[in-house]
Amino acid sequence: MRRAVAPLLAVTVALVLADSAVVTLALPDILVHLDATVGQVAWVLISFNLVLGLGAVPTAMAAARARPQVLGAVGIAVFAAASAWCAVAGSIDVLIAARCIQAVGGALALVGCLELLVAKWGERRGVAAWVTAGVIGTAAGPVAGGLLTQAISWQAIFVVQVPFAVLAVPAALAVAAVPEQEPDRHRPALRPNLTLALLSAALTAALFLLVLLLVQGWRHSPATAALTVSVVPIAALAAGPLARLLRTPPQVEVGVGCFLVAGGLVALAIPPSSHLAWTVAPQALVGLGLGLTVDRLTAQAMELRLPRARHAGWTIGARHVGVVVGLAILTPVFTADLQDAQEPAEQAITALVIDAPLRAEDKIAVARALGDELADQQGQVPDLHPAFASLDLAASEQPAAEQLERDLDEQLERAATRAFRDSFLIGAGLALLALLTVVLGAVRPRSRETA
Amino acid sequence: MSAAARALGLPVAAAVLVAGVIGVQLAGGGGSFEPLRTVDPCVERTVTSRSDGIEGLTERLVLLGVDGAACRLSVSREALTLELGQGGERSDAEIEALRDGLRDAVRRLDEEGTLPPASELVGEALDSADLNRFLKAAIRALPDSVVNAALKTDDVLLRTVDDLDLRELLGNLEDQGDLNAQLETAVTQAVKDSLADRVRDLV
Structure with a gap:
């Protein structure tokens, strides 16, 4: 035991x-x-x-x-x-x-x-x-x-x-x-905690928005989404040995980590398609960034500061307030963008139905079924399959209908991906702000030394 | 490893990694994975139909007609289609734009020579026409040349477009039977008017 x-x-x-x-x-x-x-x-x-x-x-x-x-x-x-x-x-x-x-x-x-x-x-x-x-x-x-x-x-x-x-x-x-509790001797480490908060807000985009995009936007099952986002923890675990191998100074390590998170989020904002493979390398960047920063920043915020528990409390506070700030910034942005994506998605769907190689009466039937389905699924990225499943088409029309369904699904995926773009880019901006705090922290002591 | 190399190694590796990943995403078409953009309805496009006969002709006319109407109303054809599909009261401008769009569509197909001769459409039209069966048989017995001399497809279609009560037609989009009945009435009236004018010209 x-x-x-x-x-x-x-x-x-x-x-x-x-x-x-x-x-x-x-x-x-x-x-x-x-x-x-x-x-x-x-x-x-x-x-x-x-x-x-x-x-x-x-x-x-x-x-x-x-x-x-x-x-x-x-x-x-x-x-x-x-x-x-x-x-x-x-x-x-x-x-x-x-x-x-x-x-x-x-x-x-x-x-x-x-x-x-x-x-x-x-x-x-x-x-x-x-x-x-x-x-x-x-x-x-x-x-x-x-x-x-x-x-x-x-x-x-x-x-x-x-x-x-x-x-x-x-x-x-x-x-x-258990060792005696130490008296209150040190003030909270402002910079590492601020960096930690900004980085946590940025990581919200990767850990929260990405799974939403996978499940709600690209309609993958939670298990598939879970396996996909497992790239982040795996890369985070790999970051430590990598940093030890290169023996990089801690501040450089943290700065590089922020930069990797920002780069990963930019790459997540611009996938060329909804294929899961396009999220792997960006997630690996985010995971490496996470592995290089969060433990290092937490350690910096607590290093040689007493009482230990209180400074640990500041790091927990910074991280989780950062997550809440991230959610508060990103949620309204992507919700509004999802709303705005509705019109171009509807128009793209209309264009594809109009130009589909189907008989006129079948196009009308498809349009009616889609209209009913979309009305039932207001407020979420719709699943169009029930609309197509409800159709009674001639066997000769089936291949064209199946192709149309695939094309329409792709349009929905395109619209959802576009709707998440700004939020990922804002997340990248937050990571760059975190990088800025690291750079300023590195410059200030030197300026003092020079003075 | 020197201090400088230790300080620079990771940043350089990170810059290469980030540039590489973003570069690959962009090279693969990242940034342009967006919904289809609507096309300019004022730019002439070719329309086709999988259907034959009157149904195919009607589809091509409607597609070109909606393009023309959308161009006049300065909206995309998709936006106009969605708007019309939602039902409700249509404005005079929309009705006027649709009628003009359909007229332009008839003229364009006529200029392209893709309007079928009247004789090709008569048989199909007679199937659904509410006429005495002896009269139907008599019309079917007429040679194509006679039918084509008596009826010009573009003339019949233009008259049909003019006769159609588009406001009522758009209000009944959900009821296929009602829609067919309205079209049939308009086409029959257009044929009668066209024949009457031909007779008047001969006299």
Whole structure:
């Protein structure tokens, strides 16, 4: 059991931070199952990040008066109970409330686990394990959520967290010697936290918008989308050894990471088609960028700063407020762009139906069926297959009708892809802003030295 | 490895990677993966139909007519088609533009020599015409040359376009039977008027 304590605590950290984006691929299912609106369902994501982002620092301050074992165990228990509550939520309001409680428990668990990991593995290794577990959780969250949603259901995302957390509670209580809490000595590291917030906002475009494009825009299953976005965590894991091989200075590493995220997002904005292969290289850039930046920035923000838990709280706050800011900026942009994409998509569909090599009466039948289907699917990228399936066409007309259906689907994919372009580019802009903070941070000390 | 090489190695590799990925996306057509752009309805285009006879002719006339109307109204043919398909009250400008567009379409097909002779359409028209069967048989017995001398396709079609109550026709797009009945009435009236004028000219 003793050997399993620290890994269990690290898994808990990964689980809590994975929850930031774990429901992204489940949102369409939740929307249908809980009869919610798009705006309500977005709060399933926003509420967790907002509460965790705003609650991390106050939690860390309050934690100074508590024993880390108790704090961690209580936090993990609350997180587990709230996860179970999420799984059985019968309405969207209950689910959002449960997500808020889950974030409160998560904040307590993260702060407690940091102290406990340091107690088990020492300062350097403990902090590194806490940071790395967070990066892996953040990057792997959407993948795990998508696979569970497809294989079982959206509720499974929350159910599977419970046993891990239940095991982690005794693990937290089993940690014997915990170092004394240090007095408040250092101010928060402004620049690394600002960079972290901007980068998290930019990464929202990759982790949130990309899965929406894959599932809603290109109509892939959550499992396919999950496998596709697994490129990000794999590349993030590869980034560390790569950086070690080149022995690059930390600031350069962070700057390069921001640049890679920006480049990846620009490439995601301009895919030549809706083939999944076109997202692989851009995602690899984003993943490499994520792997080079988030753990390094978190470590910089905490390095030699005391008390450790409070500075860890600032990094959690920066990351999750960054995610909320990213969602707040990007959601209205892509929602409006999706709305604007409707007219050109309708006109493209009309042009293809008019020019289709079908008999006139069949064209009219197709147009009527499409009109009925589009009216039924207002507010989302429509699935045109039911319209074609409802047609009673002569066998000789079938090949042309099938080709028309493929062409119309491609037009919808084109419209959806175009609608996401500006949001990806804004995400790239946020990553470049993050790069700017790194560059300014590197220039200022030199100017002081020169003066 | 020197400090400079360590500092520059990763940025250079990242720049190459980013440039390469964006370059490949752009070379593959990235940035132009957008919905089809609507074509200028004022630019003449060739229209075809998979249907034969009157149905095929009607389709070609409607396609060219909508182009002409959209050009006059300064909208795309797709936007006009969607607008007309939504039903509701049509403006005078839309009705006028459609009628002029259909007239232009008849003239264009006539100039191109792609209008079928009247005799080709008579048999099909008689099938659905509400006429005495002896009269139908008598008309069918007429040689093609006589039919073609008596009826000019473009003249019949132009009269049909003029006689059509386009406002009512557009209001009944959902009812195929009603639509056919209106077209049939207009075509029959146009044939009668055309024949009457021919007789008047002969006298």
